[in-house]
Amino acid sequence: MKPGFEDLRAIGYQTDVPYVALSNYCWSFSCPKPGAEVEFLDLTFQVMNSTGTIIQIDADIEQSIDMVGNGSADITLVTARQTLDRMKKVDFTTPIGFVYYGYLVREIPEIAVADYIMRLFDYDTLAILISFGLIIGTLVYLYTWIFDKRIRSLWDWLMISCSGIVRQFMFKISSPICALVLIGFWLWCCQVIITYYEAKLKSFLLLSHHRGTIFNTLDGVLEAAEHKGWTLVVQERGYTPYLWCNPEQCKRLDRLKSK
Incomplete structure (x- = not known):
């Protein structure tokens, strides 16, 4: 196997359950149940034959990208959405987690099933x-x-x-x-x-x-919040609909916010 990188520095949220679940008592890849994104990044390092550490700073996604851009860190702890402004600061890798679970499982399930069956006999x-x-x-x-x-x-x-x-x-x-x-x-x-x-x-x-809700798109969320009695809660310092809404959807969000 080709040699990888040593001590890659990852930066991101300290807590954003279920994606990141770190604490002051345990703030590393070796923590028990550190969160889905942390586990995925750790597995990615193993596939790359590389090692990494987590910078113990509670940084949101914009701060994390700035730190990667100025060389204070090497990679974000969680998968970040690509925008033109961010692409001017940092280089993006393929968001493997989103591609695999978002594309293969939902759009081409037979590929995911075949891959799953092939990996059964461990x-x-x-x-x-x-x-x-x-x-x-x-x-x-x-x-x-x-x-x-x-x-x-x-x-x-x-x-x-x-x-x-x-x-x-x-x-x-x-x-x-x-x-x-x-x-x-x-x-x-x-x-x-x-x-x-x-x-x-x-x-x-x-x-x-399995769908536990009546919607699976942003339009569905807005429809439920506007007409079906649902309450839209935006997580502080987390992903917000404003990051990917189109102009019409953003206007609907503004109307909901003003109520």
Whole structure:
């Protein structure tokens, strides 16, 4: 792997839950549950084969961009929206988090599903399969030893059971009872793994698309606030609709603000 950067300095909010959840007691990437954006940036550094630290200054997004622009910091802690004024101060990378979750999941779900399925079988799954192979092989060995029909060594049975799991039991053995034992444990193994990952996949697909509100656009928010009794709350020092509203939407926001 190519060498990356060392000690990149990240700057941003101290607290902007759920994106940033740092405190005076713990203000670093190693904090437990530091926030979604902090975790994502930490993973990005790992992919880049780089390391980074967080500057312990509670800076809003404009202050953060100014610090990156004058060299006091190297990168913002949270993903920043691109504007012409900001692009004159700093260079922008592709907002990976927004591209992946905002585009792939919502616009091309089959790509996200394929990517998710390809990454399912991690070390935990391999450990489960190997454990089942060892258990099945040992039990069959003990079974044949108890009934004095031991024609293979323990190592042979371990290899047979592991290969059977990988090949989905596409092999022949002489003892039908042993085959039943293998089939039983194989089905148990399949049930555990399939049930677990089916639940994870359903959770991934359903929760990411679940709509807990009657709107998913700024126009929908404005419509709900104007005519359906909703109250629009703007987070202090956070993202506001004024950052991306078009002229007509900004006028509607001004009318709501003046009420």
